[in-house]
Amino acid sequence: MWQMDATDRDIVNGLQGGFPICERPYREMAQQFGISEEELIKRLEKLLAEKILTRFGPMFQIERMGGAFSLAAMKVPEEDYDRVTGIVNELPEVAHNYRREHDFNMWFVLATEAPEGINQAIARIEAGSCLPVYNMPKEKEYFVGTRFTA
């Protein structure tokens, strides 16, 4: 079985932000890890293929583009869970959806280009599932960061 080595860990820990915008960004970063540009690209491909990384690239903040994000939750009866998951996941506005252990057992993030898109998506989910959606948009952001070490 494939396993990360020390260089892979350096890459995962050291590349969670700050990737440069220049002609040869991988070459610039590769120097920091003491490897070649080609090797950095190969390792990133492998880390993505092995699902150690979910993505490599820019993280957008949709609110800054005039769009909107919201977190919404539902209390879905177990016998209906798969059907409702299908209804929710089918919407392109649903960026993430997590099952959680609680009466509120489905939590999803909606991301839309226009602020009114949130309510439209929620209305579609409510109509399709016949269940209420509890919309909990953020009112204030105290911290967003990433502190995962490999």
Next chain:
Amino acid sequence: MSHKLDAIDRAIVQATQSGLPLTARPYHDIAEQIGVLPEVVMRRMQTMLDDGVIRRIGAVPNHYALGWSANGMTVWDVMNDYIDELGQQVGALEFVSHCYRRPRRLPDWRFNLFAMVHGRDRAEVEAKAEEIAALLGLHCRAHTILYSTKILKKTGLRI
């Protein structure tokens, strides 16, 4: 700050939202794909980064694969008068990855402070939640932890 995206910005967002090309000249490849000069792509992306439209550029780790398998959304019912001051303090804890104030949905949902806590197991998440509880003290009336048990969807932004 809001930043109105024009057609070129939108094309850049669309070309990169699933990831940057893993090629020697990724910005040049995006430029070729959308039909503008590489300098335009790099300048626009730098502006989006400066304005916060791009939060950061880099690797998004799968925390489950890194062994951070307990993912607890800790939620707190904090008195309104204290939430902003305390929310800042909770957000500053090194083990909190996201921290927000959200509206209550009474009577079903009383919690207004959300702090995401990751640990290698649930005991670790619970120990961290105890630290938050100690920090909030009597200004917090109730809390609970919602563990994720399954990722049902994870695609990220699509415009």
